[in-house]
Amino acid sequence: MSLTPNQAETEDGVSIRLRGVSKEYPGGVHALRSVTVEVGAGEQVAVVGPSGSGKTTMLTVMGTLERPTSGDVRVAGWDAGSASDQELAALRAHEIGFVFQDFHLQDGMTALDNVANGMLYTGAPLGARREAARVALDRVGLSHRLTHRPPQLSGGERQRVAIARALAKRPVIVFADEPTGNLDSRSGAEVLALLHGLASEGATLALITHDEHIAATFPRRLQMRDGEIVGDDRQ
Numbered sequence: 283m284s285l286t287p288n289q290a291e292t293e294d295g296v297s298i299r300l301r302g303v304s305k306e307y308p309g310g311v312h313a314l315r316s317v318t319v320e321v322g323a324g325e326q327v328a329v330v331g332p333s334g335s336g337k338t339t340m341l342t343v344m345g346t347l348e349r350p351t352s353g354d355v356r357v358a359g360w361d362a363g364s365a366s367d368q369e370l371a372a373l374r375a376h377e378i379g380f381v382f383q384d385f386h387l388q389d390g391m392t393a394l395d396n397v398a399n400g401m402l403y404t405g406a407p408l409g410a411r412r413e414a415a416r417v418a419l420d421r422v423g424l425s426h427r428l429t430h431r432p433p434q435l436s437g438g439e440r441q442r443v444a445i446a447r448a449l450a451k452r453p454v455i456v457f458a459d460e461p462t463g464n465l466d467s468r469s470g471a472e473v474l475a476l477l478h479g480l481a482s483e484g485a486t487l488a489l490i491t492h493d494e495h496i497a498a499t500f501p502r503r504l505q506m507r508d509g510e511i512v513g514d515d516r517q
Contacts, residue, residue, distance in 0.1 A: 295322050295323045296320050296321070296322060296323065296356075297321050297322060297323040297324070297325065297357075297358060297454070297455055297486040298319075298320065298321040298344050298356070298357055298358075298455065298486065298488070299319075299320050299321075299354070299355075299356040299357075300317050300318060300319050300320075300340075300343070300344070300353065300354070300355055301318050301353055301354040302316050302317075302318055302352065302353040302354065303316070303317045303318070303343060303350045303352070303353030303354070303355060304316055304317070304350060304351050304352045304353055304509075305336075305339050305343060305348065305350050305351050305509075306351045312509050313336045313339040313509055314336050314339055314340060314343065314350070314509045314510075315336075315508070315509040315510050316353070316510075317336075317340060317353070317509075317510065317511055318511075319504065319511060319514075321344075321486060321488060322486070323454075323484075323486055324481070324484050324485070324486055325486055325487075325501075325502060326478065326481045326486075326487045326489075326500050326501055326502065327487070327488050327489070327500060327501075327502040327503070327504060328488075328489050328490075328491055328496065328497040328499075328500035328502070328503045328504070329341065329488060329489070329490050329491070329503075329504045329506060330490075330491055330492065330493075330494060330497040330503055330504070330505055330506070331492065331505060331506035331507055332492060332507070333492065335506040335507050335508065335509070336506050336508070336509040336510070337490045337492075337506045338459055338490055339509075340490075340506070341457050341459055341488065341490050343355060344357065344457065344488060345357075345374070345378055345380060345455075345457045346362050346365075346370045346373060346374060346378070347374075349362075349363075350363075357373065357377075357378070357455065358373070358377045358378075358454050358455060360373055371403065372403070374403075375401075375403035375404050375451075376404060376451065376453075377453055377454050377455060378453050378454075378455050378456075378457065379447075379448030379449060379451065379453035379455070379456040379457070379485075380448060380456075380457050380458075380459075381441070381444050381445055381448050381456065381457070381458040381459070381461045381477070382444065382458075382459050382460075382461070383459060383460040383461060383463040383464055384464065385432070385440045385441060385443070385444045385464075386444065387432040387440060387443060387444065388432070389431060389432050389433055390431065391431065391432075392428065392429045392430065392431055393419060393424060393427050393428055393429070393430055393431070393432075393435070393443045393446075394412060394415050394416065394419065394428040394429065395412075395415075396432070396443055396447060397414075397415035397418055397419060397443060397446045397447045397450050398411040398412045398414070398415040398450075399411075399447075400447035400448070400450060400451070401414060401415075401450055401451050404451055411450075414450045414451070415446065415447075415450050416428065417450070418446035418447070418449050418450035419443070419446045421446065421449065422442040422443075422445055422446045422449075422476055423442065424439060424442055424443065424446065427439060427443075436469070437464055437465050437466070437469060438465055438466075438468075438469030438470075438472060438473065441461060441462075441464075441465060441469070441473050442472075442473065442476065444461075445461075445473065445476050445477065445480070448480075449480050449485075453485060454484075454485060454486065455485065455486045455487075455488070456477070456480060456481070456485050456486070456487050456488070457488050457489075457490075458477055458487070458488070458489040458490065459489075459490045460490055460491060460492070461473055461474075461477065461489065462474060462491075462493075462496065470496075474496065474499060477489065478499070501516060501517045502514070502515070502516045502517070503515045503516075
């Protein structure tokens with residue numbers, strides 16, 4: 283990867299930095315309006331707000347899945363704004379893990395290979411990826427489900443596979459978008475505990491939710507409305 287790190291941001295402990303970031307979609311839809319925010323390395327932050335508040339758009343911009351219409355985005359010390367699509371793909375492959383509400387697992391693959399496939403673009407050989415996948419699945423309590431396919435797993439188990447896929451490459455940042463939205467309360471609590479545990483080992487965790495009870499488990503909460511951050515609360 284040919285990106286050049288911004289040394290000042292690496293040294294001052296900032297993991298994610300947005301400055302004056304806006305995102306506009308066709309039809310004059312302003313999903314983000316001049317958002318400025320910093321998230322420290324190893325910080326756990328919940329982004330909370332109603333549907334249409336811009337929280338998911340902010341996650342996709344932070345995660346370099348979308349480019350902003352205007353403003354500056356720096357992630358893990360890298361200037362995402364000047365990077366090519368190929369360089370951003372490499373950044374995501376090596377530094378960022380994603381956990382989504384709908385799991386995004388391949389039904390025809392075993393749990394082991396779903397996790398191993400998540401490391402495909404790291405360039406690691408298949409044997410090494412499968413070994414990392416075994417370790418990650420064991421960490422989320424699924425060592426007995428390695429050969430099971432998603433249709434054979436419960437919703438909570440499928441989300442744990444998705445978390446294992448995110449943590450197998452040891453990312454420095456994890457983004458989670460409504461990760462408990464399709465789960466019952468018990469499975470949801472287990473998934474949250476896994477994510478908090480991952481963050482406690484040093485990864486930055488940014489979680490999107492509309493649930494104030496989930497947000498309350500985080501030491502920092504960003505409140506969004508109409509594409510703007512309207513509150514920044516810390517415990």
